[in-house]
Amino acid sequence: MGQNPDHQSWVTSREIEEPTPAGALRQGLGLGLGAVAHRELLDFEPQGTKPGAGVGSRHLRALAGGRGGQHPGLTGASGGDQLPVLRFVPPSELVPAIQHQEARHPPLVCPVMPDGPSPPRVRMAPSPTGYVHLGSARTALFNLLFARHEGGCFVLRIDDTDLERNRPEYEQAIYDGFHWLGLEWDEGPDVGGPFGPYRQSERLDLYRELAARLLATGHAYRCYCTREELEAERRRAEQEHRPYRYSRRCLYRPPAGRHEFTVRFRVPEGRTAFTDLVRGKVEVDNDTVGDPVIVKANGWPVYNFSSACDDALMQITHILRGEEHIPNTPVQLMLLDALGMARPRAFCHLPVIVGKDRKKLSKRHHPEVRLGLYQELGYLPEALLNYLALLGWNPGTEQEIFSFDELVSAFDISRVQRSSAMFDWQKLDSINGHYIRRLSDAELAERLLPYLPDLPAATVRAAAPALKERLRRLGDAPGLLSYLGSPPTPPPLTPAQQEMVATAAQALATSEWTPRAIEEALNRLGRERGWSRGALFSPIRWAVAGRVSPPLHDTLALLPKQEALGRLRGALAAAQSKTRGGA
């Protein structure tokens, strides 16, 4: 970090006159090389290419916009049927052109924030390729906590560049899931903001321009290799026990006559290092990194490219993301450097959340990855949020229960853990139980309603107090109350127990039907007959509920009076006939 601590170029939302992709691009570029409106640079499709020469090239050309005007930086040798080979022009030769463009389009960079560094901007950039991952929720939470703690801004961006797997409904699932958890963002596709659009699928022209720039400056090249050829290269390397890296065949000897291509970034020599807020310095030798594809054959950018560009363009200052992104970081940094864009101030790679098998939570092996599951099972969002905060972070005190505001003030990014965190249902249950017990009766009843659709609301409200200390999840309520809808099979009763049930039925018949009155009636009966509560209550419970249930007076009161008395009499009748039959 700190390679480009260009705090001068902080841009506030008010100063941005043109919240369009092009405007944002100019500002982003302004961070580094100065604003360049390089419309002509875009046309990285060489002259003379036959139209419709493959999906990729068509797509790129279409989005590049311009008709192939002459540009000093790009020289495509024209040729008949053969696709011309692009000549890469060294950056030094481009300088006059850039200056020229600059004169026509003065930079839009707005110097603001006179004193001190600008407040941080962080982002969460999920891709709508499936249900919301628990790890995404945790990452979003840490970003949010960091932003709020530092008085910064939390951005939600949708990284939807995977055409094959994206689904619009999954984007909605992200909003729903995050809203459910109480995660709110300041800028995003649904709420807007000065750095939009916030959906990568709507920023394609930007990536195209940036890719063209990389191509023009020789930082990138077209790769015409087929997937099969690439696969063969990979296999060969494996057989020869050699670490695989792309051979750069298309950089040196591109095959002729092919039309479909990807764009690869040419990884420079040297080493790339960055500072991670919790791990310290991380450094890699660039030649352990193969030239990555940055634009797919269908013209869409690859994550590593679009994400890095957008982070810079959206002026994201701190990147908090999962540990699985550590290997991506050097590539993104090299890309930014090549583009002359500012690097983020800092990175923080959060430990992965692992399952019982110590492996990263995955769709295939861990049902607990799915955020929606927690809602279904009846976890309180505030409890899950609290638990998630503790997964990979701790305040350094013994406090474990936090409101959101408490988390915000306690959150200190340097206390993020380095080692992976194992997901633990029991700990979650315990925290959830704690939050349930803290709810008021009315609030609990309200939250319980969706989990007890078959019960009248009045019954749910009446049950809430008795349930409160017995629930670990709201979804446990139907089980605890299932006796209401299904009478137990009549239990075997000793003659003494039969007498207890019979007299209890009598006493209860004249009792008011409230927990309080029932309790008093039963206690009086026990005192009069010399029966202990344990002795008296058990047969009644078996007759009425047949299983573990709330305190007896609540168990009875939740049932309609006639139903309760009917069950008592029914159990009695069954036991008596059995006794007679057996005798």
Add this chain to the structure above:
RNA sequence: GGCCCCGUCGUCUAGUGGACUAGGACGCAGCCCUCUCAAGGCUGAGAUCGCGGGUUCGAAUCCCGCCGGGGCUACCA
């Protein structure tokens, strides 16, 4: 295989050279309370701080090596 990250009770973790007979929480066991189940209270078991070397009067804490686990190694993100 290569690159990178990590390594304190079963789990989440406190700990940054002496206050460590390594603390807390979840879970577990026992007891108390008690109409079942919970909740609550108390008590307890549980970690030779991955291993081996150093440095130091002294190391969980610093250094080196090893081992183990994980992540990444896609025209996924």
